[in-house]
Amino acid sequence: MAAAKRFFRKYLFSSFLILISFLLINAALLLAVLLFSWHSSTDPDIPVAQIADHIHTNQQGTVSADEKTSELLKENAAWGMVLNDEGTVVWEEAMPSNLPRQYSATEVAQFSRWYLDNYPVLVQETASGLLVIGCPPNSIVKYNFVTDTAYVRSALTGLLTVVVCNVTLMLLLFWYNTRKVEKAVTPILNGIETISRGKAVALAEKGELAAINAEVNRAGNYILKKDQARTEWIAGISHDIRTPLSIMLGYAGEIEDDDALPTETRTQATLIRQKGEKLRQLITDLNLTSKLEYAMQPFHLETIYPVELARQVITEYLNNGVDQNYSFELQADEKAHAIFFQGDAALLTRLLDNLIGNAMNHNPNGCHILVSVTKQENACCLSVIDDGVGMSQAQIDTLNDGIFPKQFNTQDSEGAHGLGLRLSSQIVQAHHGEIIFEPQSPNGLAVSVLIPVSANN
Template sequence: MIKHLLRGIGIFSGALILSLGLFMVAFLGLAGYAGYLTHQDMGAAAVPIRLLSQGLTTDAGGYTLAPECQDLLSEYSAWAILINDEGEIIWSQNKPEDIPDHYTLSDVASFTHWYLGDYPVTVWNRADGLLVAGSPPGMQWKYNLTISIAIMELLKRGIPTFFFTLLISVILLVILILHYGQKKRDRARSGWIDGISHDIRTPLAIIMGKAEALSTDSTLCGPVAQDANAILTASQNVRDLISDLNLTMRLDYAMEPLGLESVAPAPLLRALGAEVLNSGLASSLEINIAAEAEKLILRADPSLLRRALLNLIQNALRHGSENTLTLGLTTRRRQVIFTVTNAWPGLTPSQLAQLGTAPPTRGKSPDGLAPHGTGLTLVRRIAAVHKGRLAFTSPEAGRLQAELWLPSRRWYHPFP
């Protein structure tokens, strides 16, 4: 538990550091791009103060602003003033009415770095005074540095987008890393189970062959032949267990492709019943198929469906008190229901609830329910991949009924 917790904290911390680092890189890149636009006069909001100063000349008649500079002021909706050393305005162009005509040293120091009133301004020092050019309010953001409002809008829209994009990218990267790790563990688990299964099958085949040969040897006495038959039966159970374990694992990790085909459930159930009787597993077997279920066609994997039904039948015969079975097929709420019913004296509601959740795998449950191994687990997996479910009911006292529900919606096609 602590190991998984520390691992989760480490992954989260790494993802957080990575996301912050990518965010800083994106921010610096965006700021650099904004600076490039500013140096290229793209989105510039202030009149070029150097050009304005060069265009302002003086002669005997006073100051004259070159026509091209007057056009610049009009283009930028700007105004300009020239302040002498005494703080008086000695020349102006388009000066707003709320701009003062006299300035102190502190006023000059203030608007040189910030604003003049609500107007963002730029200044240029000349021999005859301080040239001030102002832009309309709202055209520039001016605190320590001057950036076009258009550039600021780009930053305002771009930074959150970059941040959330990078955050989502980091989250997806973490998910991919975890998914890769999970797939790697799944492959290792699959390889381990396949290897163990192969190692068990080889000696198991030898045991089964020897046991079968001994059971059919007419020279052996009865008890020895019976022991050989018991060994053969136990070996077959181990073989089936290994097969169930492998198939359960493959279904759990979506490694078993579904071969969906059109399956007629009524003939399938009859064939399974005949197979069970011919094999001698059950001394008595009854099959009840509802009339509305006789002509149904299901879309299912026939081998997996047959495997699930056989597991239910074998589980009922192994754990039931009698060697008799009742197989059924019916429909309800657009669902096809396979049923396997057997005698189970003394079945309590708590035992029935235990069967309905998960079969005990080790020892006995608190209700005294015997273990069922991987058989019912495999049936649940097969039902799940077919979008169905496994349920247990008690139709009458002392009887247990396993129900395999499969959805018939889209697959309900009666024969003509």
């Protein structure tokens, strides 16, 4: 459920980002259009103030202009004139002949605001009189807007209100659609999560996603039945094999201990017993790994002291008469003796037993096995290190990737089964830990298990 909520929070957040991006992109496009229109404009950019600076009146009252004025007017295909206070033209440059040379105050007011005989004009007051610059027809569009301040303020406020309302409405629509999708999809996500835990799922097969719900239900039931059938098959086979296997091991043991029988027969009985015990171990591992995979193995939590646990496992090996080609060593400093954590003692014992057994299986000619217990920040590190033949880097990389092959090549003809390492990894995961495989120099293999411990530890 938490994962589904996180997903839809991200979905809603991304929707908001999309909306903001949409608004920003539109604002950028609008600005780009305005800039493009401004750059592509053919309207004349006549420097009226600059022209006015080049117009002068001498002592006799005659108005004149220098050559710069003519150049500026020609560059813009414009004409110019200067009117005195009576409206008479006292200076002109390229002025059309059809235009009058005398204007009343009313006419001056009219063309200053609008046009002079279809010529858009620009005006500026100078010391010589009123400067009038005429532009080519249709080169400039002149509009005159007159309104009061209250109207402008109300219009801007209304425009801002419309934008805010639209943005708010879009956000509400995003939120509504997200909630609608979340309501429809959350049961499906929860159903998938339930299936991943190996539990039954029953989604309501109605609504817009009824077909998908039905498919999830069918998939969940199929997986559950398949897993249940496999678990029952493993349990049944294990039960059926256990009884005849026990009888076989019992008779093999009797033959092995009977001094009256030939040595060859007793040797064969020993081989039968050893292989039978190996087969029984594989069946036990198969049962346990199946239970751990589907969370069927009950956890019996208790306080674990890893140094004592390692000592007990090593002692068990020594008491069972291990081959003299194998030597054991327990290494733990003072800090290691103070480490403790909550765990399942039986499973952790099995973990160490598997790792030590793996070292022995890969080194049939013998090796030195070091079991180390150390403290690493907020974790207990249990390491099983041997100086045997080790593994190839490719095999080590495969194990660290969480892939456990069915069989590893060893020096004997049989090879070592990978089920024990898979089971070890499952036990570590059940304790929320991490297992790491590393090569030893010059040879050998180190398997380190990191299990979280209390910060006060």
